[in-house]
Amino acid sequence: MSDFITTLFQRRQILKGAAAGAALLALPGFLTSVRAQGAKLKVAAIYTVPVEQQWVSRIHKAANAAVERGDIEYVYSENTSNTDYERVMREYSEAGHDLIIGEVFGVEDAARQVAADYPETAYLMGSSFAPKDELPNFAVFDNYIxxxxxxxxxxxxxxxxxxxxxxxxxxxxxxxxxxxxxxxxxxxxxxxxxxxxxxxxxxxxxxxxxxxxxxxxxxxxxxxxxxxxxxxxxxxxxxxxxxxxxxxxxxxxxxxxxxxxxxWHFEPTLEHAIEMVKAKTFKAADYGKFSFMKEGGAxxxxxxxxxxxxxxxxxxxxxxxxxxxxxxxxxxxxxxxxxxxx
The missing domain is CATH 3.40.50.2300 (Response regulator)
Known part of the structure; x- marks a missing residue:
């Protein structure tokens, strides 16, 4: 394993400790209404690989940038297996997060069913399939770079x-x-x-x-x-x-x-989703265009x-x-x- 990968893993141990502490605040007993006036958006992410993996690292980077701007509170789960993805997705949904992001390439049906069961939650998921009007709270994205x-x-x-x-x-x-x-x-x-x-x-x-x-x-x-x-x-x-x-x-x-x-720059994709959720205008849409170079996504x-x-x-x-x-x-x-x- 290269020095680069080793360094990333060392960094991750520090980040995971911080994330674990933040995750405690996301439990139902600690929740306050994010939709209250002036409250930060509560965002959760579910990743099937470590956060240093190329594709996921760009989502993670954009989310942390939104945290630094004061736009959101952010927790995440990494190395989530496809067989466990639905459970984690439901737990974050039950915890009252406003926006859940992730990648559902191997769990499309299960993920869309979760979205159908929690219509008040917005989902922005990496997907090979199109959004559907009958599932208005489930939008998709991809790295069109x-x-x-x-x-x-x-x-x-x-x-x-x-x-x-x-x-x-x-x-x-x-x-x-x-x-x-x-x-x-x-x-x-x-x-x-x-x-x-x-x-x-x-x-x-x-x-x-x-x-x-x-x-x-x-x-x-x-x-x-x-x-x-x-x-x-x-x-x-x-x-x-x-x-x-x-x-x-x-x-x-x-x-x-x-x-x-x-x-790949995930910032334009995430920023648009945050804006839509805050304005209560989030809908089923394909966010792929925000990865295009002319949109600042690449x-x-x-x-x-x-x-x-x-x-x-x-x-x-x-x-x-x-x-x-x-x-x-x-x-x-x-x-x-x-x-x-x-």
């Missing part, structure tokens, strides 16, 4: 020498597939000769398995890796090749390895240590495409089909 992924692909295409890029993902679901396809399209934009190796490890958080899979792709000729999962950048670092990050910026931990990263991380090392022609193309994405004159294709090796 294909714009930034496309731009990072342009850079990757310019940096490979072997024209062979390895891609390691968690599961071939729409939210992963669309980012991989966008990355591949960007890479082909700057280098049409590229071939891709695509693999999925069947887990959202298994750094050793991701690392092992990445090693196999390096052995097969990859000299740039798309690090959709933790562990991939570790493999790249050990083998002295390059990596492109996803969702979070890890370049500080891999200064000679991670060239660029497509970042960006390309600074090149940092790789500033000046990416070919100038590629960076000019990145600037042109980014401007076109933001002004609406260019749209990155959203392709949710499972990507294949070429």
């Amino acid at each position: 294909q714009d930034a992924s496309y731009l990072s692909g342009i850079i990757a295409g310019a940096m490979t020498k072997s024209n062979n890029i390895g891609m390691v993902g968690g599961f071939p679901i729409p939210e992963v597939n669309r980012l991989m396809h966008a990355f591949m399209a960007g890479a082909r934009e700057s280098n049409p000769e590229i071939k891709f190796q695509v693999a999925f490890i069947g887990s959202w958080f298994d750094p050793p398995k991701a690392k092992e899979t990445a090693f196999a792709q390096i052995d097969a000729g990859a000299d740039v890796l798309y690090a959709e999962r933790f562990g991939v950048s570790d493999a790249a670092k050990e083998k002295g090749i390059l990596a492109i990050g996803n969702v979070i910026d890890t370049q500080a931990d891999y200064p000679d390895t991670v060239v660029a990263s497509a970042l 960006s390309l991380a600074p090149l940092g240590t790789f500033e000046g090392k990416v070919p100038e022609e590629a960076m000019k193309l990145v600037a042109e495409k980014e401007a076109a994405i933001k002004d609406g004159s260019f749209e990155v294709e959203i392709n949710d089909e499972e990507p294949k090796s070429s």
Whole structure:
């Protein structure tokens, strides 16, 4: 396990202690009405993985930012199994939280039933399915950061020498597939000769398995890796090749390895939900658009240590495409089909 992951786990122990204390206040006996005049919104989150996992870490970061602004009170549960998700969701609902956020990709039916049983509670859940008018208190979101992924692909295409890029993902679901396809399209934009190796490890958080899979792709000729999962950048670092990050910026931990990263910013999504709940206008809606680059939900991380090392022609193309994405004159294709090796 890398020093980066170890540091995150150490940090989590401190955060979990604080969260546990906050959770006591969320028990029914301690509750006061959040809907009272001037009270903070009570928000709870349910995560199936540790809070340092890329995707969840961005939700957690946005929630903590809302706490610091004084907008909400926030408690969370992490590493919640799919079989236990409904129970935890009901407990938070019973405790009187105004907004519950999380990810229900594996528990859609159960989660929507809970929402139906608690119509006064607002639910904003990561989901592959659409919202339904008959369940007005259940909205969905996803990390539509294909714009930034496309731009990072342009850079990757310019940096490979072997024209062979390895891609390691968690599961071939729409939210992963669309980012991989966008990355591949960007890479082909700057280098049409590229071939891709695509693999999925069947887990959202298994750094050793991701690392092992990445090693196999390096052995097969990859000299740039798309690090959709933790562990991939570790493999790249050990083998002295390059990596492109996803969702979070890890370049500080891999200064000679991670060239660029497509970042997800959950803040616009959460801020809109908070606004709607406070105004009592929350409804079934698809919050996916708030992850688009033009909405401030995605960006390309600074090149940092790789500033000046990416070919100038590629960076000019990145600037042109980014401007076109933001002004609406260019749209990155959203392709949710499972990507294949070429």
